[in-house]
Amino acid sequence: MMTSSAPRHGDRPISSWRFWLPLTLQIVCVLTIPAQALYTHVSGTSVILQTAPVDPYSLLQGYYVTLRYDISQIEVLKALPGWDDIEAQVSATAANPDNLVQATPIYLVLESPESVQSGSQPNDETPTPWRPVHVYPTYPSDVLENHVVIKGVYYGSRITYGLEQYYIPEAQRDEINERIRQVQQSGDRHSYVVEIKVASQGISTPVRLWVDGKAYQF
Amino acid sequence: MVTEKFRRQLRKEATQWRSDALISSDVYHQLSERYEFDTIDSHARDRFVAILIIVGSVLLGISVITFVAANWQAIPRTIKVMLMMGVLIAVNTIGFYLWRSPRSASSSQTPLPRSQWRQRLGHGLLICGALVLGANFALMGQLFHQRGTAFGLCIIWGLGVLTMAYGLRLTSLAVIAFGLILLGYWIEFISYDAYVLAPLIRHIFDIMPLVIGVLFLPLAYWCRSRIVFGLTVIGVGFSLALTIGTLSNTVQDPFGITLAIALILPSALWWAYADDGWQHILPRFISAENGREDTDESIVFRPIARSLTIIYLGCLFYVLSFHGLWEDYSIPASASTASVADVFMALVTNINVVVIVITTLAVWLWLGWPRIGHQWRLVTTDIVVLAMLAMTGGVVIWHEAIAPLLVLGTLMFNILLFLIAAGLMREGLADGDRRQFWFGFVLLILQIISRVFEYETGLLIKSFTFLVCGIGIIVIGLWFERYVRALIPQSGQSLQAINSEENG
Numbered sequence: 001m002m003t004s005s006a007p008r009h010g011d012r013p014i015s016s017w018r019f020w021l022p023l024t025l026q027i028v029c030v031l032t033i034p035a036q037a038l039y040t041h042v043s044g045t046s047v048i049l050q051t052a053p054v055d056p057y058s059l060l061q062g063y064y065v066t067l068r069y070d071i072s073q074i075e076v077l078k079a080l081p082g083w084d085d086i087e088a089q090v091s092a093t094a095a096n097p098d099n100l101v102q103a104t105p106i107y108l109v110l111e112s113p114e115s116v117q118s119g120s121q122p123n124d125e126t127p128t129p130w131r132p133v134h135v136y137p138t139y140p141s142d143v144l145e146n147h148v149v150i151k152g153v154y155y156g157s158r159i160t161y162g163l164e165q166y167y168i169p170e171a172q173r174d175e176i177n178e179r180i181r182q183v184q185q186s187g188d189r190h191s192y193v194v195e196i197k198v199a200s201q202g203i204s205t206p207v208r209l210w211v212d213g214k215a216y217q218f
Numbered sequence: 219m220v221t222e223k224f225r226r227q228l229r230k231e232a233t234q235w236r237s238d239a240l241i242s243s244d245v246y247h248q249l250s251e252r253y254e255f256d257t258i259d260s261h262a263r264d265r266f267v268a269i270l271i272i273v274g275s276v277l278l279g280i281s282v283i284t285f286v287a288a289n290w291q292a293i294p295r296t297i298k299v300m301l302m303m304g305v306l307i308a309v310n311t312i313g314f315y316l317w318r319s320p321r322s323a324s325s326s327q328t329p330l331p332r333s334q335w336r337q338r339l340g341h342g343l344l345i346c347g348a349l350v351l352g353a354n355f356a357l358m359g360q361l362f363h364q365r366g367t368a369f370g371l372c373i374i375w376g377l378g379v380l381t382m383a384y385g386l387r388l389t390s391l392a393v394i395a396f397g398l399i400l401l402g403y404w405i406e407f408i409s410y411d412a413y414v415l416a417p418l419i420r421h422i423f424d425i426m427p428l429v430i431g432v433l434f435l436p437l438a439y440w441c442r443s444r445i446v447f448g449l450t451v452i453g454v455g456f457s458l459a460l461t462i463g464t465l466s467n468t469v470q471d472p473f474g475i476t477l478a479i480a481l482i483l484p485s486a487l488w489w490a491y492a493d494d495g496w497q498h499i500l501p502r503f504i505s506a507e508n509g510r511e512d513t514d515e516s517i518v519f520r521p522i523a524r525s526l527t528i529i530y531l532g533c534l535f536y537v538l539s540f541h542g543l544w545e546d547y548s549i550p551a552s553a554s555t556a557s558v559a560d561v562f563m564a565l566v567t568n569i570n571v572v573v574i575v576i577t578t579l580a581v582w583l584w585l586g587w588p589r590i591g592h593q594w595r596l597v598t599t600d601i602v603v604l605a606m607l608a609m610t611g612g613v614v615i616w617h618e619a620i621a622p623l624l625v626l627g628t629l630m631f632n633i634l635l636f637l638i639a640a641g642l643m644r645e646g647l648a649d650g651d652r653r654q655f656w657f658g659f660v661l662l663i664l665q666i667i668s669r670v671f672e673y674e675t676g677l678l679i680k681s682f683t684f685l686v687c688g689i690g691i692i693v694i695g696l697w698f699e700r701y702v703r704a705l706i707p708q709s710g711q712s713l714q715a716i717n718s719e720e721n722g
Binding site: 206 | 290291299302303306307310311314318320351354355358359360361362363364365374377378381382384385386387
């Protein structure tokens with residue numbers, strides 16, 4: 001151990017670039033995360049998603065809110081046109097022995113509400129959620145102007161979009177938790193929505209929570 | 219190495235000797251210069267100061283961390299990013315420059331010079347930097363609401379640490395990087411989290427045996443580290459076995475061929491491992507980096523790979539010697555339609571198997587041939603290992619494809635286990651090699667005790683077995699240790715070998 005940890009081999013000390021090059025690579029790797037988020041933020045389209053009720057006990061785990069969406073529910077997607085293609089894809093995947101886990105990508109088309117199209121949405125109110133209209137097994141070739149495609153993964157029993165967690169500061173944990181609980185108990189589903197940004201190829205990031213007319217962004 | 223305690227004592231004694239006129243003043247001065255009597259006190263003082271500085275810095279560090287943590291929520295995101303980057307750069311940079319600090323000229327004589335303290339502190343900070351890198355990835359993901367997979371995090375983190383290990387030629391960082399990448403692989407193997415989300419990452423997962431080999435094998439030679447080599451070989455073998463084992467699921471192999479190959483191929487490759495390829499590539503590489511020729515001593519890792527094969531075989535035979543494994547669990551033939559050809563196609567089209575086997579063979583034949591060609595022969599141990607591997611494969615396939623072996627399989631592997639244990643003890647005796655002897659001995663005792671507990675035996679027999687094993691360990695162990703000691707005067711070299719192994 002000690003021989004290999006000796007910083008010099010031969011008579012010359014280790015040259016600096018042998019430290020700075022790896023460190024630069026490390027920094028570049030770390031910075032790809034904010035860069036990717038920034039890219040999604042700048043180039044992405046804002047989309048509002050309707051949340052679905054969650055089991056209150058798993059609402060907050062650690063420092064994030066667990067989010068479930070209407071579009072995470074299989075019944076909702078099953079009612080959409082194009083679901084048969086997904087099922088066909090699933091059986092094709094199941095037949096392929098290389099796939100141990102039955103995970104199928106899905107591309108969900110969301111349509112913007114009319115208030116967004118006409119620009120009549122007031123700024124300080126909870127925005128109206130977008131509506132799922134079609135689902136595809138591959139990225140659709142032509143997307144209408146008022147449509148946005150997001151990518152998800154169908155695991156046979158559940159669907160994920162990579163949007164299921166939203167990190168919140170510890171200080172506001174209890175407040176947010178309480179508001180969400182109240183909204184869910186009151187049955188007023190439309191006052192609890194999530195704003196996301198969707199970039200190219202359907203990659204999306206959660207941006208802010210709307211709970212009972214108040215927006216939280218961290 | 220001369221300890222400070224010894225130097226203190228020597229100074230005291232030497233002063234006494236001088237006043238007793240046992241030694242002259244000249245001799246005293248020579249001793250004084252050689253052991254640097256005058257620096258003993260200043261070193262103690264320096265060390266005290268160093269400890270004060272370290273304790274103080276740790277407290278300062280904690281206060282900064284607590285301050286940041288207290289205000290973390292209030293800090294804007296940009297500042298947070300800059301803070302995290304700053305910590306990453308600062309820890310690594312301070313670590314590097316401390317670690318690289320030149321040694322003082324007298325370092326070979328003084329026990330623990332300041333520069334060595336600096337180096338250790340720097341080394342510690344570099345390791346800390348590797349951990350800070352992981353914290354950076356995790357916190358960035360959290361700050362920007364990016365959800366990644368555990369596998370992705372471990373891979374990118376491991377790769378980051380790996381580049382630093384290559385740059386600084388540090389074994390410790392190499393071990394950390396290996397641990398991270400293997401941990402990620404294992405998590406992914408049991409969870410299949412990212413299966414569809416990230417195609418690139420899934421691809422890395424599929425070729426993991428190759429990735430581990432390509433990333434870490436050169437590093438083992440580069441660091442001249444037996445530990446890194448051992449870990450690499452284990453990592454490649456482990457992931458290769460899992461990959462082939464997974465194939466058996468996908469082709470629905472009713473013959474047990476994939477299972478047999480998963481069990482024996484990695485160890486066969488270890489046994490066949492040859493350093494020859496590296497000895498061609500590496501000298502130029504290392505002498506270029508050192509600027510001088512100090513690579514006459516070639517690095518030989520082959521014995522490690524071979525020891526691993528033996529250890530693996532011992533453990534494998536021990537596991538397979540339980541009769542529960544040889545019950546009739548095979549898939550009914552009707553359940554699978556795969557033919558032998560299908561199974562072989564699946565194996566020979568798996569990129570991991572193909573590349574690793576061909577590389578091993580190529581190195582062995584093409585590069586090793588000029589050296590060993592004219593005297594090429596299989597020595598006895600090669601034949602024994604080959605036979606053991608072939609029997610293992612044959613028995614497993616027979617059991618799965620033709621008929622459940624039940625008693626016969628159990629018996630076979632008990633015999634094999636006994637043979638390998640006895641063989642190890644015999645070889646250990648012949649070479650005076652403690653570890654070999656004791657490994658064989660422990661295997662044998664384990665076999666006896668396991669069999670006693672596995673089958674319905676009376677308490678009396680159990681008690682008798684323990685009695686015999688206990689006496690056996692004491693008597694044979696004491697006898698062996700005496701035997702080794704008696705062996706020592708005959709061959710001074712083997713003593714050195716044993717001692718160096720013990721110390722290393």
